[in-house]
Amino acid sequence: MENTAEAVVIGGGVIGTSVAFHLAKIGLRNVVLLERSHLAAGSTGRSVGLIETNYGLDVDVALAKCGYDEFRRFSEVTGGNAEFHPRPYLETVAAKDQEAHLERAVEVGRRHGVRVRLVSPEEIAEAFPELRVDDVTRGLLSQDAGFCDPHSVATSYAAAAQRLGVTVQTKTPVERILVERGRVRGVRTAAGEIRAPVVVNATGPWCNDLLEPLGLSLPVARWQRQIFVTSPHPDIPNDRPMYIDLPGRFYFRQELSGGFVLGLVEDDPAQESELANPETDWAFKARAVEAAVHRVPKLAETSIASAWSGVVTFTPDQLPVLGPVKEAAGLYLANGMSGYGVMISPGVGTALAEMIVRGESKTIDVSGLGYGRFHGKDVVQGAGLWLSGP
Ligand SMILES: Cc1cc2nc3c(=O)[nH]c(=O)nc-3n(C[C@H](O)[C@H](O)[C@H](O)COP(=O)(O)OP(=O)(O)OC[C@H]3O[C@@H](n4cnc5c(N)ncnc54)[C@H](O)[C@@H]3O)c2cc1C
Incomplete structure (x- = not known):
């Protein structure tokens, strides 16, 4: 295993593999993706794969529309097959x-x-x-809708990322995200440490396992x-x-x-x-x-x-948590996918990659989706798939 990288992505579901692929696509090639089991072992492998584009907020629709557009031309973009059927x-x-x-x-x-x-x-x-x-x-x-095979999405993103130089390492649990003096330094696995200035937490339902030791906890x-x-x-x-x-x-x-x-x-x-x-x-x-x-x-x-x-x-507002963590520079969150992680995985990968490489997500404005929105503020209601009240 390499012991340094420009970025480490933790989690091999649709989100982690999409982030790794989109990072490599816009130029960050020395990326390591670590998955503790096999690709799509978590929620991704259990998903129904429904892709649609109809929500009550601009950010939802922008993320979902980016997904739909990428799934329609998935083989052109990734060289793989999402088994997408309109x-x-x-x-x-x-x-x-x-x-x-x-x-x-x-x-x-x-x-x-x-x-x-x-x-x-x-x-x-x-x-x-x-x-x-x-x-x-x-x-x-x-x-503007259809369905896909989420397992194929994750494995295709991972394969495409590998072709661009990303290292994909399965059966490699991350034990801890390393943070020193307010900055991310990498991750620790049983096989040793990987030093990296950027770490992305894409561990789905397990996101808090790696955050709680850092004193962070997401309302997921x-x-x-x-x-x-x-x-x-x-x-x-x-x-x-x-x-x-x-x-x-x-x-x-x-x-x-x-x-x-x-x-x-x-x-x-x-x-x-x-x-x-x-x-x-x-x-x-x-x-x-x-x-x-x-x-x-x-x-x-x-x-x-x-x-x-x-x-x-x-999450409480049925929107994902995306973006950097103030207390640990270089740590990025891609968590709390609120039931629609497959359809928004292309948008999430694109937005995170732009934030990490270019400092800002220009394709989709996800600036309102940082984890800080839950601190002492009213959360946006009625944003997600299910009615939260009349
Ligand atoms: C029944 C069901 C139906 C669904 N239907 C839809 C749908 O129709 N459309 C839709 O868009 N979404 C749907 N979803 C939601 C969707 O599946 C999820 O939002 C999406 O898969 C989340 O992807 P993820 O990559 O964030 O998480 P996951 O797929 O859970 O991936 C997280 C990965 O992180 C790994 N991991 C965890 N901890 C560590 C660690 N310490 N070190 C290394 N790796 C680690 C896990 O093994 C796992 O592979 C559905 C979900 C379910 C369960």
Whole structure:
């Protein structure tokens, strides 16, 4: 292992690999990425891979739009394959007082060139004939969306970074981030130290393990999420819009086979022991199936073909924590991805790389996403995927 580098990136999920690739792409080649297990071992390998671009804040949309644009031309950018498949994206609400959320998303989205419009229940039924709409008041339908294979994203970014000179070292846990007199000096692993003036923490649900010894702690909640996949229905084509029922906290997309990948969101705290290998909660299956059959009644004619579970991290404002740490110059955070880390991974990598190499992220203004925003200030509400109130 090299014992000096210009930058060390910790964590081999979509975020760490994207940061490493984008650093190398804009010129920082002596970079070492350290992953304690294998690439995509954390949340990334458990993700549903939904990519969409519809949020209520400029910074969300800018990050997601950057992601969508990069996923569409992923092989051109990285030489790899994200297994990206374009699909329309539909969100619905069930009451008049929830519609402002959709209107805001359409307004912000259009500002960023997203192809999105508000739709009536009749228009929803036209776009998705099998979807039940009698309890829906309005929807948002976007063309700038699709799904990818998050594992392929991480491994492709890592391979592309390696081709540009980055060292990717798996099975190498970082034991400690080294800080001396207010400056980062590198990291310590079991195989020795790597001295570097820049260290990026991209350790997903484990971000605080390396920060707490430095006296820092991010307000990152870790929730366990259950995913169930139906068998295909012979009468439902495989290219129906990906769907989110916002008040129902329920979503799905289809596999290429046509099977529905179902996610019913419940904030079930992830226990420390479950982080490494989250297990399926089969008792939860009945509720996910009930939500699915309610929304797409024909799914009563399918069965559950497979399932998995994973851990997501959420900050109080459902926005990631990006940027430098004042108390330890050279330490950068890329944490708290708030349920949409895959779709924003290209934007996060781009922004972090520009901050590190050029001192400022010009492509996307992420200056409001530093961890200092949680110190004694009101956090932005309603920014994320899920409604946080009417
Ligand atoms: C069920 C589920 C569905 C999801 N669906 C979507 C979706 O549709 N769209 C979307 O955009 N996002 C989705 N997400 C969220 C998304 O998966 C995450 O936001 C994203 O994967 C976070 O990536 P990451 O690189 O920050 O973290 P991770 O993928 O968790 O990577 C962190 C890595 O750091 C490593 N690590 C930890 N500690 C150390 C250490 N000390 N030394 C070295 N390495 C270390 C870990 O082994 C791990 O590989 C979903 C997540 C889940 C669980």
